[in-house]
Amino acid sequence: xxxxxxxxxxxxKRTGEKVFLECVQDMDHENMFWYRQDPGLGxxxxxxxxxxxxxxxxxxxxxxxxxxxxKERFSLILESASTNQTSMYLCxxxxxxxxxxxxxxRLTVV
Amino acid sequence: QKEVEQNSGPxxxxxxxxxxxxxxxxxxxSQSFFWYRQYSGKSPELxxxxxxxxxxxxxxxxxxxxxxxxxxxxxxxxxxxSDSATYxxxxxxxxxxxxxxxxxxxxxxxxx
Numbered sequence: 001x002x003x004x005x006x007x008x009x010x011x012x013k014r015t016g017e018k019v020f021l022e023c024v025q026d027m028d029h030e031n032m033f034w035y036r037q038d039p040g041l042g043x044x045x046x047x048x049x050x051x052x053x054x055x056x057x058x059x060x061x062x063x064x065x066x067x068x069x070x071k072e073r074f075s076l077i078l079e080s081a082s083t084n085q086t087s088m089y090l091c092x093x094x095x096x097x098x099x100x101x102x103x104x105x106r107l108t109v110v
Numbered sequence: 111q112k113e114v115e116q117n118s119g120p121x122x123x124x125x126x127x128x129x130x131x132x133x134x135x136x137x138x139x140s141q142s143f144f145w146y147r148q149y150s151g152k153s154p155e156l157x158x159x160x161x162x163x164x165x166x167x168x169x170x171x172x173x174x175x176x177x178x179x180x181x182x183x184x185x186x187x188x189x190x191x192s193d194s195a196t197y198x199x200x201x202x203x204x205x206x207x208x209x210x211x212x213x214x215x216x217x218x219x220x221x222x
Contacts, residue, residue, distance in 0.1 A: 031208045042198070042214040043154070050207045090153055094208030097142045097161070101153040
């Protein structure tokens with residue numbers, strides 16, 4: 001079975017904190033992604049990675065960074081959390097034109 | 111114009127009816143098209159993919175693609191209350207790497 005696992009389902013963080021969201025996939029996929037999902041806006045691509053240590057900005061990278069030190073793990077970092085980063089964060093991995101999602105992390109920044 | 115457009119709904123259909131969900135896209139270079147189902151509070155789940163013009167059937171689901179009209183649709187036959195969810199249309203971006211552009215989703219409600 002395909003598996004993309006995000007480290008937390010729910011997180012509450014304070015404004016200004018550095019936040020790490022972790023994602024692991026067990027499908028040996030080259031491509032991994034971080035999206036955020038907000039009501040009425042759909043899923044928007046933050047960053048993606050096509051290989052270890054390789055990354056590219058998506059549509060809304062401001063305020064975020066990523067790390068991919070191992071093929072199976074892709075981390076999203078909020079350098080200094082702000083209230084407008086309260087959202088559902090979805091990790092995904094893909095190959096051969098098919099993309100699978102993790103269960104999502106609902107992050108609230110207070 | 112949004113890159114991928116869907117009617118937000120809600121689309122309300124009676125149990126047993128056919129639900130028809132529509133999606134238009136702007137990039138004529140797109141080659142791959144997907145429908146994801148998302149239950150409230152859950153992550154998107156891939157239910158159909160289609161790559162060439164015409165129809166593709168899988169159980170109660172049929173995806174239809176018309177590249178000339180830049181239109182893709184999803185038909186759900188014999189709709190069940192368990193089909194009530196938001197359906198997301200996704201289109202691949204140029205440049206490969208499985209990068210997808212999503213529509214905002216259509217909420218489907220199947221009532222008994």
